[in-house]
Amino acid sequence: MQLAHVITSVIEPTVLKQDYRDAMARLGAAVNVITTDGPQGRAGFTATAVCSVTDxxxxxxxxxxxSASVYPVFKANGTLCVNTLSSEHRALSTLFGGKTTMEERFxxxxWHTLVTGSPALDGxxxxxxxxxxxxxxxGTHDVLLCEVVAIERRENAGGLIxxxxxxxxxxxxxAEA
Ligand SMILES: NC(=O)C1=CN([C@@H]2O[C@H](COP(=O)(O)OP(=O)(O)OC[C@H]3O[C@@H](n4cnc5c(N)ncnc54)[C@H](O)[C@@H]3O)[C@@H](O)[C@H]2O)C=CC1
Ligand SMILES: Cc1cc2nc3c(=O)[nH]c(=O)nc-3n(C[C@H](O)[C@H](O)[C@H](O)COP(=O)(O)O)c2cc1C
Structure with a gap:
């Protein structure tokens, strides 16, 4: 039997950043493009760190x-739209994943809008x-708690993980029975 590679952190928090990332890479996640528009303008980025808190x-x-270029815009606008990507949106995830201008991304x-004016992705x-x-x-991140004011669902969309x-x-x- 093959032994698992065990990384321990019992007393001191000795887990290295790279070991943590390698471990987190094993958690499959939905891919989202998070957008905002408001007084500070339009911005968007790709995010997998999204989850439900309460209904x-x-x-x-x-x-x-x-440290993301979009951070001050989201902070100032105070609204956002979480667009969960479907299978045909792979290229969009890469574009919104960094190092491109906002114009290239959008x-x-x-796009259209729902209630807050943040861009909602067609499809x-x-x-x-x-x-x-x-x-x-x-640490390095802000955890944004976001109250949902409108939802739009597309039936039968495939997912992107x-x-x-x-x-x-x-x-x-x-699935077949
Ligand atoms: N939560 C985040 O901020 C995430 C950031 N990314 C960024 O996207 C780029 C490509 O990432 P990968 O190809 O997946 O390789 P990677 O080795 O940078 O990331 C592997 C996994 O570690 C986690 N992770 C990565 N960076 C993190 C961060 N700064 N804080 C907390 N968790 C983090 C994510 O779960 C990611 O899937 C990197 O620049 C990475 O920083 C990717 C996924 C999540
Ligand atoms: C698959 C994927 C998932 C990502 N998830 C997150 C995330 O959850 N939170 C985050 O802050 N950045 C995440 N990023 C990185 C941001 O998308 C990136 O930093 C953002 O587009 C800003 O880039 P910029 O500073 O070049 O504009 C992710 C990138 C990729 C490719």
Whole structure:
């Protein structure tokens, strides 16, 4: 039997950043493009650090690195839209993943608005339009707690999953019995 590679941190927090990232790469996650528009202008970035917090009031969280170019825009606007990508949006994830201008990011797709004015992606698997209700700072990131004010769902959309540093399509068809 093959022994697992065990990385321990019993007394001191000795887990290295790279070991942590290598471990986190094993957690498959939905891919989202988070957008905002408001007094500070339009911005968007790719995020996998998104999860549900509570359904009363409907709230999700988004972790945003404070060193990202988009950070001040999201902080100032106070609203955002979480656009969960479907399988045909792989290229969009790369564009919004950094090192491109906002113009290049947004010109690559069609957008509309729901309630807050943040761009909602045409054809997204689901879009959650939100106002940022609280912010907690943890290390390099801000945890944005986002109260959902509108939802738009696309039935039968396939999913896009990021697992082991590679994108995977998730087909949305019932499994055979
Ligand atoms: N939560 C985040 O801020 C994430 C950032 N990224 C960024 O995207 C780029 C490409 O990432 P990968 O190809 O997946 O390789 P990677 O080795 O940088 O990341 C592997 C995994 O570690 C986690 N991770 C990466 N950077 C992190 C950070 N700064 N804080 C907390 N968790 C982090 C994520 O779960 C990611 O899937 C990198 O620049 C990475 O920093 C990617 C995923 C999540
Ligand atoms: C697959 C993927 C997932 C990412 N997830 C996150 C995330 O959850 N939080 C985050 O702050 N950055 C995340 N990033 C990095 C941001 O998308 C990137 O820093 C952002 O686009 C800002 O880049 P810029 O500073 O070049 O504008 C992710 C990148 C990729 C490719």
């Amino acid at each position: 009363e009031p409907p709230t999700l969280l988004v972790c945003l690195n404070r 010109i690559a797709a069609q 997204a698997a689901v879009s959650f339009d939100c106002r940022i209700s609280a912010v907690n700072t943890v 990021y697992f082991n540093r590679v994108y995977h399509d998730l087909c949305n068809e019932p």
